[in-house]
Amino acid sequence: MNLENSLQDVARCHHCEAPGPSLHCDICNKHVCKDCEKEHVSDQLNMHKLVPFTLRGCITICKLHSSQICDQLCEKCLIPICVVCASKKHQGHGFSDVVVKLEQKRKDFKRDLEELEIIHPKLKEIAVYTINQTANLNKNYRKLTTAIDKHGEDLRSVIDVIILKFKSDVFDMKQKHLDVLNKQGEEIKRRISEMEQIITHLNDLLYSKNVSVVSAYKSKNAEFRRLPPKLTVTFPSFAPQKIKREQCGSLSTYRTIRTEDHGYDSSGAKSSLPDIIEKQQIISEINTEYGSNNGLCSVSCLNDQQVWTCSFYDKIMKLYDTHGELLKSIETKSGNYPRDIAMKKNGDLIYADYDERTVNIVKNTQIETVIRLWIWRPLSVCTTSSNDLLVVMICDDDEQTKVVRYSGSSEKQSIQYSDKGELLYSSGDIKYITENSNLDICVSECEAGAVVVVNKAGEFRFTYSGPNFSSKESFIPYGITTDSRSQILIVDSSNLNIHVLNKDGQFLRYIDISHLNRPSGICVDTKNNLFVAETVHVTGKVKKIQYIM
Structure with missing residues (x-):
């Protein structure tokens, strides 16, 4: 070589x-x-x-x-x-x-390297953006704290002025009382002095032999008999008024950080927002026999193998197993159609009677009315983790809607207005209600196209009207339920899918139910299987769906 x-x-x-x-x-x-x-x-x-x-x-x-x-x-x-x-x-x-x-792996490495060389600068860009956001966060929260401190100083100044005015008024009232008492005291002292002079003069006259002096005496006893009144001071009182938090201003509730998708496919193109639709497996079908003219509206799990059902147009409530066998039938007490059903922890069935204005409990085969309304009508019911009842009801004027919590037959809580005095719920008589595992109360409002969520105390948390990136038909929510993950599941009958939200109202994904006919009521068993009711003028079936693998 x-x-x-x-x-x-x-x-x-x-x-x-x-x-x-x-x-x-x-x-x-x-x-x-x-x-x-x-x-x-x-x-x-x-x-x-x-x-x-x-x-x-x-x-x-x-x-x-x-x-x-x-x-x-x-x-x-x-x-x-x-x-x-x-x-x-x-x-x-x-x-x-x-x-x-090795050749195959080198090709994989090269492909990964090419993709990482695309991702790396974008990730660095997001890192810089996040640093800027952190700096901006600190700046804005300092401004917020400064504004609150300034407002505190203003409030203290106002309070100081008010307290000084109170003290000034107290001083003025005290002086007026003192003036009255001092004036009377001076008058009494004058009378006592005059009376003592007269007493001395009378003692002298008693033994006097001077006829002129004795004859000149004139009695003033009539004047002295008119004693001055005793003055009792009635003191003013001070009633401190407790300052409510909202009178000092308000701070908007915590808002989740808005996320923007920065993903891209292998070509480097921007990906779409997470509009994921999952088509899930139907485990079983239950033919409720309500038929095409009896709109199945609600379904409620007795256990993992049995579900209660009811229809808008049938007075019979029916219990089925997951194989479709009819186990029990219960007719409503009034003979009216049940508006909604729910299960208590002990297995008793609860149903709302819209026309009768009652909420009833079925114990074995006996029906007991536990709630009777007057100017309100029940639309939907659910039970809570504490075994209370939550009832959505609408007023006879068709303008007001509220949620009322009951313990037995006793009203414990009424939820109708926000802390700003605004109505929380819209009019409209198609509504469903459920309680989440964090004790939030979730109400779906079909006509309003929204889900309203409040916390256990009835304070507004959020409204969900569909994902903001969706270009689909209008959001029309029907049945609503929650699962063991605190996820909120809402039937969207317009788009034939189920919206899955986290407990804070953030959209997670869709569950595709386009293979169902007019879905309405919904419930979840302990194994996170969905039971979805097919509704008015269609099949009258309940379909059990596995949506979590």
Whole structure:
């Protein structure tokens, strides 16, 4: 080999000194060009293994079998092995050619590297943006704190002025009382002095023989008999008024950080927002026999294998198992159609009678009225973790709606207005209600196209009107329920899907129910299986759906 050429070139064929050999023999450790490939392997006295030049060094002699080369990769053990090892120690494992595997992995690495080179600057950009947001956050929260401090100073100034005015008024009243008492005191002192002079004069006259002086005396006793009144001061009182928090101003509730999607596909193009629709498996179907003219409206789980159902147009409530067998039928006490049903923890059935203005409980086969309304009508009911009843009701004027919590027959709480005095719920008589595991109260309002969520105390948390990125038909919510993950599930009958939200109202995904006919009522069993009712003028079926894998 020419030393000068060897020094000038990075690599040359060890046979013909051609530059840029494409092959390398990992056994001989020699470079080989394509033209010299046959010449190199013709030496049968030694082992040879030619590999692409870029993969040189990947083939080694087996440490256990020195006459064999490790040209196979055990896919289970992820180590290079020889043919003898493959037939003995690694028998039954999957194998692949080492060179082929390396070439494939290098292509994967190159693809990953190209993608990471796209992602890396974007991630750095988001990192800088996040740092800026953090700085902006600190700045804005300082401004907020400063504004609150300034408002506190203003409030203290106003309070100081008010307190000074109170004290001034107290001083003025005190002075007026003192003036009256002092005036009377001076008058009494004058009378006492005058009376004492008269007493002394009378004692002198009593033994006087001076006829002129005695005759000149005139009695003033009539005047002294008119004693001055006793003055009793009625003191003013101070009634401190407790300052309510809202009188000092208001701070908007915590808002979740708005997220913007920065994903992209392998080509580097921006991906769409997370409008994920999941079509899930139907486990079973229950034919409720309400039929095409009896609109199935509500469904409630007694347990994982049995569900109660009711219809807008049938006075019979029916209990089915998941195989579709009718287990029990209960007719409403009034003979009216039940508006909604719910289950108590002990398995008793609750139903709302809109026309009768009552909420009733079914114990075995006996029906007891637990709530009777007067100018209100019940629309929907649910039970709570504390075994209370929550009832959505509408006023006879069709303008007012409220949620009332009952313990037995006793009203414990009424939820109708926000802390600003605004109505929380709209008019309209198609509403469903449920309680989440965090004790939030969730109400779906069909006509308003919204879900309103308040906390246990009845304080407004959020309104959900559909994801803001959706370009679908109007959001028309019907049945609503929650699962073991505190997710809120809402039937959207307009778009034939179920919206899944987290407990704070953030949209997570859709569940595709386009294979159902006019879905309405919904409930979830303890295993997070959905029961969805198909409603008015269609099939009258309840379908059990597995939506969490």
